[in-house]
Amino acid sequence: MNKIFFKPLRYAGILCLLFLACTSCDKDDVSMPVIESVWSNMSTIPIHQMECVYPGQTISLRGSGLSGANAVIVNGTEIDLTGMTGTHAYNTDRSIIVRLPVNVATMWDNGETSLKVKVGRNEAVYEPFYVKSTSEKPQLSSGLAGTGFSSIVLVPGSTLTITGKNLSGATEVYLPLVFDGKVKCEFDPAQANTDESLHVIVPESAKFAQGRAEIVMTKSCYLDGTEYVERLYSGIINFSN
Numbered sequence: 001m002n003k004i005f006f007k008p009l010r011y012a013g014i015l016c017l018l019f020l021a022c023t024s025c026d027k028d029d030v031s032m033p034v035i036e037s038v039w040s041n042m043s044t045i046p047i048h049q050m051e052c053v054y055p056g057q058t059i060s061l062r063g064s065g066l067s068g069a070n071a072v073i074v075n076g077t078e079i080d081l082t083g084m085t086g087t088h089a090y091n092t093d094r095s096i097i098v099r100l101p102v103n104v105a106t107m108w109d110n111g112e113t114s115l116k117v118k119v120g121r122n123e124a125v126y127e128p129f130y131v132k133s134t135s136e137k138p139q140l141s142s143g144l145a146g147t148g149f150s151s152i153v154l155v156p157g158s159t160l161t162i163t164g165k166n167l168s169g170a171t172e173v174y175l176p177l178v179f180d181g182k183v184k185c186e187f188d189p190a191q192a193n194t195d196e197s198l199h200v201i202v203p204e205s206a207k208f209a210q211g212r213a214e215i216v217m218t219k220s221c222y223l224d225g226t227e228y229v230e231r232l233y234s235g236i237i238n239f240s241n
Contacts, residue, residue, distance in 0.1 A: 031065035033119040035126035038062070041097050046212065051228040052130040052219065054137050055106070058088065058099040061117065063124065067093040071118040075105035075131055106131045107223060128226060138217065138232040140164040147237050149213070154241055156204045159188045161197060162215070167232075168195040169217040175203075175239060176211025183208075208239040 038050050041060040053059055061072070069091055072079040079098050081089040090097040096117065107113050107130055115129040140148025141163040150161040154175070162173070170193055174182040185200035193199060198215070213234040220227050 032122050033065040033069070033117050033124035034063040035061050035066075035115065035117060035124045036063040038115070038126070038129065045233045048231055051128075052132060052230045053100060054132060054134055055100055055102045055104050056134075058097065061096040061098075061115070061126075062094060063117075064094060065119060065122075065124075066096050066117060067091065067119070069096055069117050069119050071116075072096060072098055073114075073116040073118070074100065074129070075107065075112040075114060076110055077101065077103070077105045079104075100131070104131060106133050107221070108133060111223060113221070113223065128221070128224075128228070130221060130228060136166055138164065138166040138215070138230065140232070140234055148234060149237070152237055152239055154202045154206075154208050154239055156202050156206070158202050159191070160185070160200050160202050162200070162213075163197050164232075165196055167193070167198055167215065167217070169219050169230075170198050170215055171218050172214075172216040173198060173200045174214040174216075175206070176209050176213065176237075178207045178209040180211070181209075182211075182214065208241045210236060210238040210240055212236055213239075 038053070039060045039062060040046070040048055040050055041058045050059065069081065072081060079101065080087050081091070081098070083089050085101070087099045087101065088097065105112065113128040113130055115126040117124045142148070148162055148164050154160065173185045173187075175185060177183050183203050183206045185203060187193060188199040188201055191199040215232040217230045217232065218227055219230050
């Protein structure tokens with residue numbers, strides 16, 4: 001009698017152990033998605049890490065466990081990953097490339113500064129992630145031959161003026177050198193930089209070349225006062241001397 005009673009229990013116990021083992025294996029096989037950084041992915045500017053982006057820009061999310069992502073959400077705006085709306089989704093385990101919609105929510109719309117990726121039931125959160133309105137984007141003015149620079153003939157020791165808008169917070173300015181190098185310019189102490197103009201001294205003994213000038217700015221988020229870095233690149237200019 002006891003044998004008849006305990007035999008089903010023994011089989012039930014074995015089935016439970018097998019179920020738990022399978023469940024454990026499934027959990028071990030599923031890696032949690034992680035977003036480690038965000039990079040530019042546009043032909044008009046060099047590839048660089050970004051802390052601040054604008055509507056319409058194409059970005060690359062880098063991390064791990066991103067394969068099979070079913071949703072990318074920026075400040076509450078979900079980006080279509082089907083490729084049907086021109087967002088150009090590209091998805092591997094280490095990277096997701098998407099174009100931000102022109103109507104993506106900025107940090108001013110709802111006070112959010114977050115980027116989320118959903119893979120199955122798991123979610124990766126990357127913050128702070130600043131999306132600003134297009135009107136706040138740093139730009140160079142038309143200037144000389146559309147460059148935004150007062151001269152493309154660089155005289156060592158002279159002052160070079162750069163004009164545009166939203167240039168406040170500039171901390172570094174670089175000019176292109178031969179062999180894909182760059183040189184840092186010192187700011188002219190005799191002239192104050194503004195939101196619309198920067199003044200730098202052309203470095204001595206530099207072999208300038210055709211390439212992109214780079215402006216590095218430290219901006220502050222008006223929502224919480226957090227500082228972040230933003231970069232502005234010129235078009236390709238021939239500074240050869």
